[in-house]
Amino acid sequence: MAPSAVDDTVSRREVWKTLPDPVLYPVKEAKFEKYIEPQSDGYERAKAQSGGNPAIVIDNGSWAVRAGWSFENAPRLAVPPIMAKYRDRKLGKTFSFAGQDCYADTSARGHIRNAFEAGTGIVSNWDVMEHVLDYVFLKLGMNGVDGAIDMPVVMTEAVANLPYSRKSMTEIIFECYGAPSLTYGIDSLFAYRHNQGKTGIVVSSSHSATHLIPVYNQKPLLAQATRLNWGGWHAAEYLLKLIRLKYYYGFPGKLNSSQAENMVRDFCYVSQDYDSELAHYLEWTGLEDRERIVQYPYTEEVIIQKSEEELARIAERKKESGRRLQEQATKMRLERLMKKEQELEYYKDVQRRISEQTTKKEIKRILDDAEVKDEAALDRMVKELEKSIKRARTKDLGGEQEEEQEAPDFSLLDVPDDQLDEAGLKQKRQQRLMKSNHDARARAKAEKEAEKARIAEEARLDEERRTNDLEGWLEEKRQLRLAKLAQIKERDRLKADLGNRKSLANQIRMKNLANLASDTPAATGRKRRRGGDDDDFGADDADWGVYRSVAIGANKGDSDDEDEAEEDLEASVRALEQDLLEYDKEFTYEHTLEAQNDWTKSLLHAFRYGPRPFDAAAPAETHRLHLNVERIRVPEVIFQPSAIAGVDQAGIIEIAGDILNQRLVGIPGLDRDSFLKDIFLTGGNTMFQGFDERMRASLVPLLPAGTQLTVRKAKDPILDAWKGAAGWAGSEDWQRAKVTREEYQEKGAEYLKEHDLGNAFS
Amino acid sequence: MSNQTPEAQAAAAAHLKLIEQLDIHSIHKSFRNTHWRPNQRRNKNIKTILGDAQRKEANSILATPQDASGAATPAPVGDDGLSTSGTSTPAVPSTNGANANGTTVSLAQASRSLSKLVLEKSLNVPSKGSNGLAASLSSAPVATYTNIESAPSLAPMRRYCDITGLSAPYIDPKTRLRYHNAEVFAMIRSLPQGVGEQFLEARGAHTVLK
Numbered sequence: 002m003a004p005s006a007v008d009d010t011v012s013r014r015e016v017w018k019t020l021p022d023p024v025l026y027p028v029k030e031a032k033f034e035k036y037i038e039p040q041s042d043g044y045e046r047a048k049a050q051s052g053g054n055p056a057i058v059i060d061n062g063s064w065a066v067r068a069g070w071s072f073e074n075a076p077r078l079a080v081p082p083i084m085a086k087y088r089d090r091k092l093g094k095t096f097s098f099a100g101q102d103c104y105a106d107t108s109a110r111g112h113i114r115n116a117f118e119a120g121t122g123i124v125s126n127w128d129v130m131e132h133v134l135d136y137v138f139l140k141l142g143m144n145g146v147d148g149a150i151d152m153p154v155v156m157t158e159a160v161a162n163l164p165y166s167r168k169s170m171t172e173i174i175f176e177c178y179g180a181p182s183l184t185y186g187i188d189s190l191f192a193y194r195h196n197q198g199k200t201g202i203v204v205s206s207s208h209s210a211t212h213l214i215p216v217y218n219q220k221p222l223l224a225q226a227t228r229l230n231w232g233g234w235h236a237a238e239y240l241l242k243l244i245r246l247k248y249y250y251g252f253p254g255k256l257n258s259s260q261a262e263n264m265v266r267d268f269c270y271v272s273q274d275y276d277s278e279l280a281h282y283l284e285w286t287g288l289e290d291r292e293r294i295v296q297y298p299y300t301e302e303v304i305i306q307k308s309e310e311e312l313a314r315i316a317e318r319k320k321e322s323g324r325r326l327q328e329q330a331t332k333m334r335l336e337r338l339m340k341k342e343q344e345l346e347y348y349k350d351v352q353r354r355i356s357e358q359t360t361k362k363e364i365k366r367i368l369d370d371a372e373v374k375d376e377a378a379l380d381r382m383v384k385e386l387e388k389s390i391k392r393a394r395t396k397d398l399g400g401e402q403e404e405e406q407e408a409p410d411f412s413l414l415d416v417p418d419d420q421l422d423e424a425g426l427k428q429k430r431q432q433r434l435m436k437s438n439h440d441a442r443a444r445a446k447a448e449k450e451a452e453k454a455r456i457a458e459e460a461r462l463d464e465e466r467r468t469n470d471l472e473g474w475l476e477e478k479r480q481l482r483l484a485k486l487a488q489i490k491e492r493d494r495l496k497a498d499l500g501n502r503k504s505l506a507n508q509i510r511m512k513n514l515a516n517l518a519s520d521t522p523a524a525t526g527r528k529r530r531r532g533g534d535d536d537d538f539g540a541d542d543a544d545w546g547v548y549r550s551v552a553i554g555a556n557k558g559d560s561d562d563e564d565e566a567e568e569d570l571e572a573s574v575r576a577l578e579q580d581l582l583e584y585d586k587e588f589t590y591e592h593t594l595e596a597q598n599d600w601t602k603s604l605l606h607a608f609r610y611g612p613r614p615f616d617a618a619a620p621a622e623t624h625r626l627h628l629n630v631e632r633i634r635v636p637e638v639i640f641q642p643s644a645i646a647g648v649d650q651a652g653i654i655e656i657a658g659d660i661l662n663q664r665l666v667g668i669p670g671l672d673r674d675s676f677l678k679d680i681f682l683t684g685g686n687t688m689f690q691g692f693d694e695r696m697r698a699s700l701v702p703l704l705p706a707g708t709q710l711t712v713r714k715a716k717d718p719i720l721d722a723w724k725g726a727a728g729w730a731g732s733e734d735w736q737r738a739k740v741t742r743e744e745y746q747e748k749g750a751e752y753l754k755e756h757d758l759g760n761a762f763s
Numbered sequence: 764m765s766n767q768t769p770e771a772q773a774a775a776a777a778h779l780k781l782i783e784q785l786d787i788h789s790i791h792k793s794f795r796n797t798h799w800r801p802n803q804r805r806n807k808n809i810k811t812i813l814g815d816a817q818r819k820e821a822n823s824i825l826a827t828p829q830d831a832s833g834a835a836t837p838a839p840v841g842d843d844g845l846s847t848s849g850t851s852t853p854a855v856p857s858t859n860g861a862n863a864n865g866t867t868v869s870l871a872q873a874s875r876s877l878s879k880l881v882l883e884k885s886l887n888v889p890s891k892g893s894n895g896l897a898a899s900l901s902s903a904p905v906a907t908y909t910n911i912e913s914a915p916s917l918a919p920m921r922r923y924c925d926i927t928g929l930s931a932p933y934i935d936p937k938t939r940l941r942y943h944n945a946e947v948f949a950m951i952r953s954l955p956q957g958v959g960e961q962f963l964e965a966r967g968a969h970t971v972l973k
Binding site: 177 | 784792793813815913914915916920947962964965967
């Protein structure tokens with residue numbers, strides 16, 4: 002490895018310490034804000050100016066339903082199209098909420114339903130829709146009118162809305178709310194009108210879908226309109242999926258799509274050159290600036306901080322009690338020692354008296370007095386006492402006690418049995434047992450010594466070889482290390498193999514299992530069964546070996562053995578590396594296994610935890626989301642839907658190119674270039690930083706050299722649709738396009754008047 | 764609930780009060796028609812709506828007598844306001860002032876089924892407008908929810924790592940995951956069962972069992 006690279010890693014391992022503290026962003030999600038009072042002043046004003054054609058304008062979007070009065074310049078309300086209805090059993094009362102109010106209560110949050118079919122701009126739940134409209138009319142101060150909304154309604158709908166959906170909405174507006182008239186329009190066309198657009202391509206990327214509609218001289222060419230099924234909702238869901246997969250082994254925080262929505266909005270941006278930016282995204286330099294860290298709430302393990310004095314006091318107390326215990330123990334030991342010494346005195350006295358006596362009878366009497374069986378037992382007792390006193394003394398002195406085992410007396414072993422009486426025979430048996438015990442211990446000791454000597458000899462030989470032939474020695478070590486590494490690899494491979502159902506190891510295992518379970522096992526080499534019910538499984542010890550081959554995972558085989566071997570491999574690699582580090586100039590720390598598995602080398606570490614080390618034990622760090630590649634990956638989907646998110650549709654640039662270069666060119670009477678002068682972006686999903694620049698930069702290569710291209714953003718990509726609709730309501734066009742209650746009653750719910758800002762009948 | 768602290772009880776009471784304030788179930792809504800009884804089965808998803816529409820269309824084609832269709836298609840240029848092609852909607856200023864307010868519509872015409880009108884319209888393709896643009900626009904197929912969907916991409920597809928999102932020169936033949944380098948590959952091979960499939964799902968390349 003080049004020295005520069007080595008330096009690089011070393012600095013990397015150190016450089017994070019010089020990084021500033023990470024910037025942590027809190028989690029954001031949709032929540033209840035405050036109670037909105039019904040606002041009747043708007044209705045009052047509307048009634049007062051009957052000549053000016055006031056109307057209720059509702060931008061019925063899948064992200065938010067915005068509603069207000071046509072004579073005002075902003076909507077009064079913006080609520081998500083959701084409702085929650087549940088019955089509180091304890092209170093015996095049914096509650097229902099709409100819009101943000103649903104987030105006010107936990108049980109309400111659990112009952113949230115959306116009016117729109119997930120990920121589309123089509124209303125599919127009309128109960129919810131009605132509920133949201135109820136809420137809207139309530140808050141607009143309409144409660145109090147008698148039986149009907151007495152204001153015209155202007156509404157937005159999806160491009161090429163389904164006839165059934167439109168019919169249902171019309172029915173609700175006329176039958177349920179009794180509005181005098183109703184008009185539908187397309188939100189993005191309203192926004193385009195509001196931004197004084199005449200001819201151009203309206204690119205509208207909203208919550209549920211992305212639409213491109215060419216508009217010529219204020220007339221939409223709806224037949225050329227194209228929809229890409231990707232919007233803010235999809236982006237949030239995709240990000241959520243990516244985060245879950247990034248920390249697939251379990252992220253402790255609770256993730257939801259509302260949080261993901263906020264992350265998309267706050268942290269994502271459109272890359273100007275996706276592939277080249279991507280290639281450098283996870284590089285170490287500057288990674289801390291590219292990543293965004295979201296900190297989820299966590300509870301720190303409480304460590305009670307004690308003051309210095311308190312700690313000192315506790316230590317003092319501990320020491321005090323320890324001392325007391327020690328004192329007690331010494332006292333007890335002393336007492337025991339004294340007692341033993343007294344006993345020793347006594348038995349020695351007994352021995353002395355026995356030696357003075359000559360008659361067997363006298364001896365027996367003394368022995369009986371002392372409650373000892375015979376002279377030998379007395380000897381043993383005295384010896385044991387002496388030993389234990391000695392041991393206690395050395396212990397008190399704190400000296401190392403040398404267990405000098407004097408070889409027990411094996412005198413009887415050489416005496417033939419027939420020369421011994423009953424007691425002698427018994428003693429002989431005991432002596433034999435002790436002898437074998439003693440011998441075994443001695444053998445083990447000798448073996449240990451020999452092993453020690455062998456290792457010392459080996460080390461000496463190794464040393465000798467090193468001093469004599471350093472190069473060869475090094476080479477040998479290197480080879481050995483490589484071999485060990487290969488062994489580790491092989492072991493890991495085997496382990497992984499067992500996880501694979503189709504591997505040889507597993508197939509053999511399955512065969513064994515099947516064999517064990519079957520009533521008539523196939524004879525495996527030996528004839529295990531001769532008769533029908535003659536089950537002699539286990540008669541042969543080798544039979545049990547089959548369970549070893551069947552056990553799996555942690556208990557595979559003898560787990561202790563395996564763990565030991567594992568330890569051994571890593572340890573021996575470490576030892577070899579130690580040697581190499583010491584004597585091989587070429588071998589540096591960077592070459593060691595440890596350094597190579599270091600987090601600074603890991604791409605996945607950078608991906609998941611950024612340029613700082615990760616401590617799995619710190620709850621603050623485990624509750625962090627690191628967003629890096631996702632920041633450009635998520636918004637990029639709209640440009641490459643199939644490559645990134647698997648949406649089998651062309652991207653927005655390809656669609657625009659197709660419309661401009663193929664579909665508009667063939668139409669006589671159209672000047673294609675006039676569309677290029679106004680590529681108009683609207684909708685919340687176009688608000689990513691860099692969206693318009695990317696759009697311009699990517700469209701240029703698709704067009705003839707030198708064509709003039711203008712990409713512009715809506716003044717307010719979110720509210721312009723409502724504003725455009727409000728501005729349109731009351732105009733002459735609106736007068737012509739509105740369907741009155743009478744017309745509805747006469748011509749049915751599917752009746753629609755086509756106009757320049759709405760859908761065509763289909 | 765007696766074991767709650769006074770603060771908790773106060774908070775619960777305040778919450779209940781807020782909820783009762785927010786609740787719109789108990790409010791009488793005078794603007795609603797009290798006789799409104801919606802169809803119980805009006806909630807349909809897109810798939811059912813499209814299916815129903817297709818079935819209906821098939822039925823109406825069967826029901827329309829083939830020979831009569833030509834006769835029943837009057838297709839006058841500035842007609843009764845019921846025809847729905849782009850050029851003749853009432854909203855578009857037309858030379859014929861009478862049909863702007865739709866008073867000339869006869870009862871018989873109005874009673875014609877709308878689905879039949881649709882059929883007429885699609886049969887009515889030949890150009891009839893005065894200017895070429897309008898004609899060519901109206902001759903284009905009508906935009907429907909299904910046919911405005913963008914077609915699959917024809918551009919060569921780039922490949923990105925399913926794990927990290929970086930460029931992916933390799934594919935793991937076992938899991939079919941695209942990956943960036945050896946380290947990612949090692950991680951793929953150590954994934955627990957089923958997780959690989961989840962990675963594929965994010966790209967829409969997972970196996971769907973039916």
